[in-house]
Amino acid sequence: xxxxxxxxxxxxxxxxxxxxxxxxxxxxxxxxxxxxxxxxxxxxxxxxxxxxxxxxxxxxxxxxxxxxxxxxxxxxxxxxxxxxxxxxxxxxxxxxxxxxxxxxxxxxxxxxxxxxxxxxxxxxxxxxxxxxxxxxxxxxxxxxxxxxxxxxxxxxxxxxxxxxxxxxxxxxxxxxxxxxxxxxxxxxxxxxxxxxxxxxxxxxxxxxxxxxxxxxxxxxxxxxxxxxxxxxxxxxxxxxxxxxxxxxxxxxxxxxxxxxxxxxxxxxxxxxxxxxxxxxxxxxxxxxxxxxxxxxxxxxxxxxxxxxxxxxxxxxxxxxxxxxxxxxxxxxxxxxxxxxxxxxxxxxxxxxxxxxxxxxxxxxxxxxxxxxxxxxxxxxxxxxxxxxxxxxxxxxxxxxxxxxxxxxxxxxxxxxxxxxxxxxxxxxxxxxxxxxxxxxxxxxxxxxxxxxxxxxxxxxxxxxxxxxxxxxxxxxxxxxxxxxxxx
Amino acid sequence: xxxxxxxxxxxxxxxxxxxxxxxxxxxxxxxxxxxxxxxxxxxxxxxxxxxxxxxxxxxxxxxxxxxxxxxxxxxxxxxxxxxxxxxxxxxxxxxxxxxxxxxxxxxxxxxxxxxxxxxxxxxxxxxxxxxxxxxxxxxxxxxxxxxxxxxxxxxxxxxxxxxxxxxxxxxxxxxxxxxxxxxxxxxxxxxxxxxxxxxxxxxxxxxxxxxxxxxxxxxxxxxxxxxxxxxxxxxxxxxxxxxxxxxxxxxxxxxxxxxxxxxxxxxxxxxxxxxxxxxxxxxxxxxxxxxxx
Numbered sequence: 001x002x003x004x005x006x007x008x009x010x011x012x013x014x015x016x017x018x019x020x021x022x023x024x025x026x027x028x029x030x031x032x033x034x035x036x037x038x039x040x041x042x043x044x045x046x047x048x049x050x051x052x053x054x055x056x057x058x059x060x061x062x063x064x065x066x067x068x069x070x071x072x073x074x075x076x077x078x079x080x081x082x083x084x085x086x087x088x089x090x091x092x093x094x095x096x097x098x099x100x101x102x103x104x105x106x107x108x109x110x111x112x113x114x115x116x117x118x119x120x121x122x123x124x125x126x127x128x129x130x131x132x133x134x135x136x137x138x139x140x141x142x143x144x145x146x147x148x149x150x151x152x153x154x155x156x157x158x159x160x161x162x163x164x165x166x167x168x169x170x171x172x173x174x175x176x177x178x179x180x181x182x183x184x185x186x187x188x189x190x191x192x193x194x195x196x197x198x199x200x201x202x203x204x205x206x207x208x209x210x211x212x213x214x215x216x217x218x219x220x221x222x223x224x225x226x227x228x229x230x231x232x233x234x235x236x237x238x239x240x241x242x243x244x245x246x247x248x249x250x251x252x253x254x255x256x257x258x259x260x261x262x263x264x265x266x267x268x269x270x271x272x273x274x275x276x277x278x279x280x281x282x283x284x285x286x287x288x289x290x291x292x293x294x295x296x297x298x299x300x301x302x303x304x305x306x307x308x309x310x311x312x313x314x315x316x317x318x319x320x321x322x323x324x325x326x327x328x329x330x331x332x333x334x335x336x337x338x339x340x341x342x343x344x345x346x347x348x349x350x351x352x353x354x355x356x357x358x359x360x361x362x363x364x365x366x367x368x369x370x371x372x373x374x375x376x377x378x379x380x381x382x383x384x385x386x387x388x389x390x391x392x393x394x395x396x397x398x399x400x401x402x403x404x405x406x407x408x409x410x411x412x413x414x415x416x417x418x419x420x421x422x423x424x425x426x427x428x429x430x431x432x433x434x435x436x437x438x439x440x441x442x443x444x445x446x447x448x449x450x451x452x453x454x455x456x457x458x459x460x461x462x463x464x465x466x467x468x469x470x471x472x473x474x475x476x477x478x479x480x481x482x483x484x485x486x487x
Numbered sequence: 488x489x490x491x492x493x494x495x496x497x498x499x500x501x502x503x504x505x506x507x508x509x510x511x512x513x514x515x516x517x518x519x520x521x522x523x524x525x526x527x528x529x530x531x532x533x534x535x536x537x538x539x540x541x542x543x544x545x546x547x548x549x550x551x552x553x554x555x556x557x558x559x560x561x562x563x564x565x566x567x568x569x570x571x572x573x574x575x576x577x578x579x580x581x582x583x584x585x586x587x588x589x590x591x592x593x594x595x596x597x598x599x600x601x602x603x604x605x606x607x608x609x610x611x612x613x614x615x616x617x618x619x620x621x622x623x624x625x626x627x628x629x630x631x632x633x634x635x636x637x638x639x640x641x642x643x644x645x646x647x648x649x650x651x652x653x654x655x656x657x658x659x660x661x662x663x664x665x666x667x668x669x670x671x672x673x674x675x676x677x678x679x680x681x682x683x684x685x686x687x688x689x690x691x692x693x694x695x696x697x698x699x700x701x702x703x704x705x706x707x708x709x710x711x712x713x714x715x716x717x718x719x720x721x722x723x724x725x726x727x728x729x730x731x732x733x734x735x736x737x738x739x740x741x742x743x744x745x746x747x748x749x750x751x752x753x754x755x756x757x758x759x760x761x762x763x764x765x766x767x768x769x770x771x772x773x774x775x776x777x778x779x780x
């Protein structure tokens with residue numbers, strides 16, 4: 001069985017509410033049944049007392065004249081004639097005793113012979129002075145009445161009353177209550193299920209669409225669905241649709257901005273690449289010219305060719321790094337140590353231009369299971385930002401390693417420090433976070449989105465004396481497939 | 488004893504009564520209903536609770552006598568006997584024991600014939616499971632008597648105990664009177680009493696009428712034969728027209744349809760003129776008991 005079936009937190013309202021109704025009904029039914037049965041019990045006891053009182057009144061009247069004479073026959077005759085004469089009260093036996101509790105006559109003479117002592121167990125039931133003793137388990141009750149004339153006790157009447165009928169009546173009431181309440185519980189639960197299911201249907205529609213929003217889609221709720229709802233839910237649906245429209249627009253804007261950032265970065269890199277290609281080009285042209293003029297001299301030829309080779313190698317590195325960055329890595333979902341090494345070539349132009357010292361530490365293994373392309377772009381963005389933020393002759397440090405099962409990349413500069421809004425954006429970025437206003441922070445925003453998509457996070461330390469250290473951590477095992485919505 | 492009931496047709500048959508009733512409508516004198524009723528006493532016999540029987544008897548006697556008849560019932564033999572002796576009753580169906588007690592003042596008017604004879608027995612009965620075979624086995628029982636003035640329901644047993652030099656108080660654990668032979672059977676049948684003294688005629692008839700109740704009892708001992716409880720009147724009223732008409736009505740009972748139905752209900756053959764000698768046995772027992780007292 002699936003865990004959601006066991007955990008009530010995962011049950012839907014259409015199950016919870018009818019179940020709650022059923023539980024409440026059972027609770028109410030139990031309380032009502034208890035109250036009814038208690039009242040019946042009280043009523044029956046009262047009724048029993050009344051009936052027993054009437055019975056004893058009748059017997060008393062009938063036997064009282066015979067007690068002073070201790071007339072066995074007339075007493076028995078009165079008891080015998082009273083047998084079955086009282087509707088609603090079934091006396092199993094009745095005993096009339098003399099003041100010393102010797103039996104004068106009983107309706108069951110063989111069981112209670114004349115002149116025998118009234119059984120102790122029967123007498124003990126009335127020791128506390130009460131006149132009625134009920135034993136529901138035995139379905140029996142016992143009553144006693146003292147016959148007194150002129151303050152003299154003439155005798156006593158004991159009677160055992162059969163409660164089977166009363167208890168059967170109570171049992172029937174209980175069975176009826178249980179049957180009726182069970183029926184009502186099932187009925188209410190069924191009605192509750194249908195009503196709640198109908199009531200929460202709009203919520204289900206809304207939940208489905210909200211879930212789609214969470215996964216990136218911003219589908220509107222169809223107008224047909226909106227028109228079917230009650231005014232409250234129709235208004236809610238319309239508000240959702242307005243929100244979906246706004247999200248859709250924002251998503252488009254974000255995509256556009258990302259594209260623009262990419263283009264801007266591309267422009268910057270193209271410029272850097274042109275510079276990197278141009279720098280050796282002068283020397284290489286001089287070398288060709290020298291070769292043309294003094295190529296016959298082996299030393300000159302070797303020196304020129306070496307110069308040409310170094311110049312072309314530099315150009316090749318720059319071109320290859322750009323290719324890897326923008327055409328993708330050889331193995332998607334994998335970052336090689338070399339992929340990050342190449343980034344030095346892509347920021348070389350900036351470090352040279354600003355006379356920066358690049359402290360480079362790459363302690364990664366040859367291959368790491370993360371989205372290589374995304375990591376490269378995010379790292380490149382942060383490196384370029386660090387270079388831009390650093391003062392002339394400043395230092396930018398880079399450190400990459402595996403720590404605690406995560407890819408940990410630290411990039412530090414000694415610039416004026418990352419503006420707090422940008423730092424905040426990086427720490428708390430969501431897929432829906434918009435880039436900060438103004439021209440600054442776009443690269444950071446892009447990096448934040450990329451890291452977020454890889455389920456990574458940032459640790460940003462801005463020193464009061466200047467300088468920023470950004471550390472990003474990306475889970476190695478759990479990172480998701482790269483999403484190229486931004487890249 | 489062959490005291491065959493008279494076989495004469497009554498001059499006051501049912502049709503005659505109706506005719507007489509019709510005639511009185513035209514008569515200027517007192518009407519039939521205005522005449523003083525004939526008062527006939529009944530002791531608590533076994534069917535004293537049978538209202539239909541009493542109504543039928545009253546109707547029969549009224550029809551036969553030509554006057555309204557009032558049946559007087561009392562709880563005890565003594566009450567009826569005293570009412571008879573004091574002239575409050577014209578005649579009464581009493582027990583042989585009071586008849587013997589007041590023999591000098593009472594006169595035998597008629598005697599029922601049961602199973603062809605004007606005699607009956609007293610039975611000592613006990614619970615059906617009681618293996619007693621004689622009165623000796625009943626010692627220590629709670630004993631039910633019918634009436635202190637009943638021959639079969641008291642005197643016979645009392646006399647038998649006297650012969651044993653015992654009294655009911657010394658012989659039995661406790662005794663009580665039920666004032667009715669049927670009640671004696673009820674008392675023994677229910678277990679209220681361990682044994683009882685009862686009219687044999689009543690026990691025999693009851694065993695066919697209320698078999699369930701009587702089946703819980705058994706006869707331990709049957710007594711000698713005694714004169715059946717007689718219909719008696721005072722000696723002074725013996726020759727009055729009313730008393731004579733009562734006697735005639737009783738003698739004719741077996742000849743009349745309504746009378747036969749009554750006799751059938753009572754399980755009697757009819758009524759006959761009795762002989763005082765039938766009650767000598769009761770007189771002897773009475774003397775024995777008086778002697779012990």
